[in-house]
Amino acid sequence: QSVPTQPPSASGTPGQKVVISCSGSRSNIGKNNANWYQHLPGTAPKLLIYSDNKRPSGVSDRFSGSKSGTSASLAISGLRFEDEGDYYCGAWDDSLGGPLFGGGTKLTVL
């Protein structure tokens, strides 16, 4: 199994929209639900998006997810300084028999 590929960094200014991509394979994102996690400094990771495009209760609608084939994307609109942190895609990998995380994307709000 190969780790889903994410850009190492992304940036934007307050109010802008940022899109983070995640390129997986047929054994993970291509076959199973894509999830997104937010990991802010000094905190535990938080589930942001599950089942490709669903938001858990309490997650702002500024966050949205999509998937096409073996790739998934996380869009963050109305960027805020408190969004600064690391974002990881994840999906169950059938070859691994367990979940696999992307390499992570560090989001900077300028």
Add this chain to the structure above:
Amino acid sequence: QVQLVQSGGGVAQPGRSLRLSCETSGFDFSTYGMNWVRQAPGKGLEWVAVISRDSTYIVYADSVRGRFTISRDNSKNTVDLQMDSLRPNDTAIYYCAKERQWEMDYWGPGTLVTVS
């Protein structure tokens, strides 16, 4: 509300052992799988192990297979990670995480393991 409280961890010499524990509350523990995930210094999240609700399905990452053992006690609502033959590259913050269906919806605060 769902709570995951972690204990254990600390400093160990290479080759020694440590045990992590995750005590849960606020949900029906026996109906959900549980995971351990770690983050080494300066690195991203790495999944370590998963255990199904009834312990019949257990899988490990290649990096820890044969050295780490995940277990759970549904009567105590706890999940443990026994870490043997520790290596310096096992140094990381370890998180326990509750599985919903195919995602981890609640995470513990993390506990630091240093192998040196």
